[in-house]
Amino acid sequence: MSQLLDLLNQFTHQHNQNRLVYNQDWLSNQRALILLGQRNGATATVDDYGNVYLDFPGQMNDRPVATGSHMDTVKHGGRYDGLYGVLGGFCAIQQIYEQHGIPKHPLRLISFSEEEGSRFPATFTGSKYYTGTLQTEVISDKQGITFDEARRLAVTQLQQLPHVKTQRVSLPVTFTELHIEQGPRLAESHKKIGLVTGIVAQKRYEVTVHGQANHAGTTPMIQRQDAIATASALMAKLYALAAKAAEDLTFTIGEIHVSPNVSNVVAESCRFTIDCRANTDDQLTAFVTQMLQLLEQSKRTSVIETLCVSATRLSDDLRMQNAALATQMNYSYQTLFSGAGHDSQIMSSFVPTTMIFVPSEAGISHTPTEYTKSADLLMGVSLLANSLFVQANGE
Amino acid sequence: MSQLLDLLNQFTHQHNQNRLVYNQDWLSNQRALILLGQRNGATATVDDYGNVYLDFPGQMNDRPVATGSHMDTVKHGGRYDGLYGVLGGFCAIQQIYEQHGIPKHPLRLISFSEEEGSRFPATFTGSKYYTGTLQTEVISDKQGITFDEARRLAVTQLQQLPHVKTQRVSLPVTFTELHIEQGPRLAESHKKIGLVTGIVAQKRYEVTVHGQANHAGTTPMIQRQDAIATASALMAKLYALAAKAAEDLTFTIGEIHVSPNVSNVVAESCRFTIDCRANTDDQLTAFVTQMLQLLEQSKRTSVIETLCVSATRLSDDLRMQNAALATQMNYSYQTLFSGAGHDSQIMSSFVPTTMIFVPSEAGISHTPTEYTKSADLLMGVSLLANSLFVQANGE
Numbered sequence: 001m002s003q004l005l006d007l008l009n010q011f012t013h014q015h016n017q018n019r020l021v022y023n024q025d026w027l028s029n030q031r032a033l034i035l036l037g038q039r040n041g042a043t044a045t046v047d048d049y050g051n052v053y054l055d056f057p058g059q060m061n062d063r064p065v066a067t068g069s070h071m072d073t074v075k076h077g078g079r080y081d082g083l084y085g086v087l088g089g090f091c092a093i094q095q096i097y098e099q100h101g102i103p104k105h106p107l108r109l110i111s112f113s114e115e116e117g118s119r120f121p122a123t124f125t126g127s128k129y130y131t132g133t134l135q136t137e138v139i140s141d142k143q144g145i146t147f148d149e150a151r152r153l154a155v156t157q158l159q160q161l162p163h164v165k166t167q168r169v170s171l172p173v174t175f176t177e178l179h180i181e182q183g184p185r186l187a188e189s190h191k192k193i194g195l196v197t198g199i200v201a202q203k204r205y206e207v208t209v210h211g212q213a214n215h216a217g218t219t220p221m222i223q224r225q226d227a228i229a230t231a232s233a234l235m236a237k238l239y240a241l242a243a244k245a246a247e248d249l250t251f252t253i254g255e256i257h258v259s260p261n262v263s264n265v266v267a268e269s270c271r272f273t274i275d276c277r278a279n280t281d282d283q284l285t286a287f288v289t290q291m292l293q294l295l296e297q298s299k300r301t302s303v304i305e306t307l308c309v310s311a312t313r314l315s316d317d318l319r320m321q322n323a324a325l326a327t328q329m330n331y332s333y334q335t336l337f338s339g340a341g342h343d344s345q346i347m348s349s350f351v352p353t354t355m356i357f358v359p360s361e362a363g364i365s366h367t368p369t370e371y372t373k374s375a376d377l378l379m380g381v382s383l384l385a386n387s388l389f390v391q392a393n394g395e
Numbered sequence: 396m397s398q399l400l401d402l403l404n405q406f407t408h409q410h411n412q413n414r415l416v417y418n419q420d421w422l423s424n425q426r427a428l429i430l431l432g433q434r435n436g437a438t439a440t441v442d443d444y445g446n447v448y449l450d451f452p453g454q455m456n457d458r459p460v461a462t463g464s465h466m467d468t469v470k471h472g473g474r475y476d477g478l479y480g481v482l483g484g485f486c487a488i489q490q491i492y493e494q495h496g497i498p499k500h501p502l503r504l505i506s507f508s509e510e511e512g513s514r515f516p517a518t519f520t521g522s523k524y525y526t527g528t529l530q531t532e533v534i535s536d537k538q539g540i541t542f543d544e545a546r547r548l549a550v551t552q553l554q555q556l557p558h559v560k561t562q563r564v565s566l567p568v569t570f571t572e573l574h575i576e577q578g579p580r581l582a583e584s585h586k587k588i589g590l591v592t593g594i595v596a597q598k599r600y601e602v603t604v605h606g607q608a609n610h611a612g613t614t615p616m617i618q619r620q621d622a623i624a625t626a627s628a629l630m631a632k633l634y635a636l637a638a639k640a641a642e643d644l645t646f647t648i649g650e651i652h653v654s655p656n657v658s659n660v661v662a663e664s665c666r667f668t669i670d671c672r673a674n675t676d677d678q679l680t681a682f683v684t685q686m687l688q689l690l691e692q693s694k695r696t697s698v699i700e701t702l703c704v705s706a707t708r709l710s711d712d713l714r715m716q717n718a719a720l721a722t723q724m725n726y727s728y729q730t731l732f733s734g735a736g737h738d739s740q741i742m743s744s745f746v747p748t749t750m751i752f753v754p755s756e757a758g759i760s761h762t763p764t765e766y767t768k769s770a771d772l773l774m775g776v777s778l779l780a781n782s783l784f785v786q787a788n789g790e
Contacts, residue, residue, distance in 0.1 A: 074655075074657060074659070074660060075655055075657055076608075076655050116659075117659070118657065181613065182610045182612075182613040183610065183613030183614060183615070184614070184615070184618060200612060202612070204658060204659075212759075213471075213759075213761065213762040214758070214759055214760065214761065214762065215577045215578065215734070215735055215759075215760045215761045216645060216647035216649055216670045216672075216761075217577075217595060217597070217645055217670070217672045217733075217734035217735040217736065218576065218577040218578030218579075218733070218734035218735050218755075218758065218760065219578060219579070219645070219734075219758055220578070220579070220645075221637065221638070221644070221645060221646070223579060223758065226647070226648075228630065228648045228649070228651065229634045229648070231627075232626075232627045232630035232631045232634065232648070233631045233634065235623065235627035235631075236627045236628045236630075236631040239621075239624045239627065239628065242616065243616070249616075250611060250612055250614070250615075250616060251616065252611035252621070252658075252659070252660075252661055253621075253623045253624070253627070253662075254611055254623070254653075254656070254657055254658045254659060254660050254661065254662060255653065255656050255657060255658045256623065256651050256653050256656070256665070257656075258649075258650065258651050260469075260470055260471050260762075261649070261650050261651070261652075262469055262470055262513065262649050262650060262761075263512075263599060263647075263649045263650045263668035263670050264469070264511075264512070264599075264647070264649060264670050264761070265469060265647075265649050265761045265762070266647055266649065267648075267649060268762070270651070272623075273658035275611045275612070275658050275659050277611075277612045338612075338613070339610070339612035339613035339614075340610055340612040340613050341612065360613075363609070363613065363614055363618065364607075364608075364609055364610075365609065365610045365613065366608065366609065366610045366611075366657075366659070366660045367608040367609065367655075367660070367663070
């Protein structure tokens with residue numbers, strides 16, 4: 001069972017992870033995963049977006065039971081977000097073959113190319129491509145490299161590896177994603193397993209306050225159009241509005257960009273992002289309506305919606321099956337809602353989908369200090385193995 | 396008299412100026428100025444900081460009467476800030492020699508290397524080096540190039556030009572700086588000339604709010620340490636405090652830096668700059684005391700003072716002499732305080748110093764739209780020429 005910990009070490013080296021889609025770190029990990037799968041009896045397929053599929057045989061040659069997660073990270077991310085579901089999924093499948101031999105139905109491990117949106121302004125491109133729901137547009141990273149340039153360069157290298165298949169892959173019969181919680185609820189309740197009922201609704205915006213660049217010493221205060229003065233007042237009001245919203249609602253301004261961003265020049269523009277999420281579409285709409293009213297009152301302020309995702313209900317059947325297994329295994333668990341987006345919310349529109357969470361220490365994630373105890377990581381893999389075993393030997 | 400306009404065109408090419416100290420644009424302009432001076436009978440000297448001195452002969456070989464300004468600009472600056480005082484000073488000197496021959500005392504044009512602090516975190520390094528008041532420390536630009544590396548590379552190229560002297564240059568007998576106002580007061584009063592009584596006191600700070608990076612969806616709002624939430628509330632309070640301060644006080648937050656600056660990550664830190672100025676040291680101290688009290692109340696917030704300049708009184712004698720000349724010449728003028736820092740405030744501690752302002756359209760500066768009418772530019776040069784002529788032929 002130390003295989004998972006060895007693999008995590010081998011695939012990360014350090015705590016600070018910068019595995020942005022199609023970059024060198026991403027490429028070397030997807031390559032290592034392909035070789036690992038092939039050495040262990042899997043057929044590897046890489047589609048044109050760099051999703052890696054490892055197919056392990058069943059007694060029947062029908063649609064597989066699938067597990068997996070995404071290979072990319074946020075900038076300065078941690079070791080577990082995404083990667084744990086990929087390597088944990090691999091270990092769970094290995095465990096089934098080692099302990100029980102070939103199951104009735106085949107098993108598939110999926111390592112999605114991209115979920116975080118940390119390099120290009122698009123999220124879930126891996127699972128969206130897989131499910132045929134990706135709308136393509138020309139997008140570039142901060143260095144001006146287009147998504148398609150980066151994609152072709154990286155994916156070609158994976159597809160040219162020996163024995164790698166390159167066709168599009170059909171959908172599995174179910175999808176189970178193992179993931180760290182990324183929030184504090186399991187850590188606080190001292191439960192070992194989280195079984196996910198659904199995933200939050202989410203909207204993102206980009207707000208730009210337009211001002212007039214001017215000299216910080218010679219322009220009388222009353223004659224200024226100071227973009228930071230307006231933006232900071234606006235941000236403070238938005239946070240105050242969010243503080244009065246539903247308890248489960250989250251509101252985050254994570255990015256600020258000022259132009260020209262010079263200490264002795266009155267700011268010409270101040271652009272900031274808004275990320276807000278709620279457990280239901282209605283809660284989110286109620287907040288966003290108030291928020292947009294507030295933004296409309298601000299002069300010289302423009303707002304663009306950059307993301308809109310409805311709340312997702314995951315499979316009740318699969319969750320209840322996992323709850324029964326957790327009880328058998330004597331693992332404490334709770335059901336919960338996911339505040340983070342996951343590939344599962346894309347997959348769930350097409351196949352019964354469920355998620356298994358393990359605790360995040362102090363609820364911290366998306367940073368190098370993200371941490372889950374080894375024992376907790378291994379418990380998640382054991383539950384996943386039992387869950388996949390039951391599914392792969394069922395009707 | 397179209398010489399000035401030709402020179403301005405020749406030294407700028409476009410409206411957007413990025414002549415940061417020691418960069419390529421800076422270097423080619425200082426080089427062009429040296430050649431221009433030498434072609435017109437001046438001895439050129441370049442000191443180790445890249446200040447360029449053009450010395451024009453007098454009948455006596457004593458201390459010169461000096462004029463000039465700085466060669467550098469802010470990032471995305473305009474065509475007139477600094478450069479007008481250099482090229483306008485050159486034209487004024489030319490006018491004297493053409494119309495009156497060699498004056499009693501020599502004349503000197505100074506093109507200071509740096510005043511804006513736009514590349515390295517240090518301001519007035521040119522005039523401070525000249526007056527022997529520069530305190531050196533190891534500083535770097537945003538690319539990690541140290542001040543000394545950049546300086547040596549650029550200055551060596553100037554010092555190796557034919558007939559260029561490289562020794563340190565003694566102080567002049569007086570210093571007169573011609574400059575655009577950079578504020579709206581002349582434009583509003585429809586006066587053509589501003590005669591400067593003094594320069595504002597100025598303090599700058601860097602404020603850092605420390606938070607905890609975390610996931611924007613999974614971290615409950617009440618458990619966050621969101622650096623942007625704290626910083627935006629703080630900035631809004633600071634602007635409100637400034638709105639209640641003395642009328643002449645200016646307060647600017649011009650720079651914001653967020654880490655990691657990703658839309659779906661709660662900010663780990665938010666750093667911003669403060670620039671505040673007032674006509675007297677007492678006014679500034681009164682405001683800054685309140686401001687620091689407010690900042691002290693904010694948790695996880697650290698403050699560093701990065702600049703402290705006392706209010707400067709310029710020469711009353713020289714200003715009154717220029718007022719008399721302006722009256723003779725039928726130029727409308729007003730006295731005013733400078734809200735911007737200038738090399739004159741460094742020079743004034745050592746030699747009688749005065750400044751002549753011309754109107755800035757709409758008071759706009761430190762941006763490519765900075766503009767002064769040609770007729771106003773030429774009026775400033777004419778007054779400067781008469782002022783230097785009187786000084787260079789006096790006792």
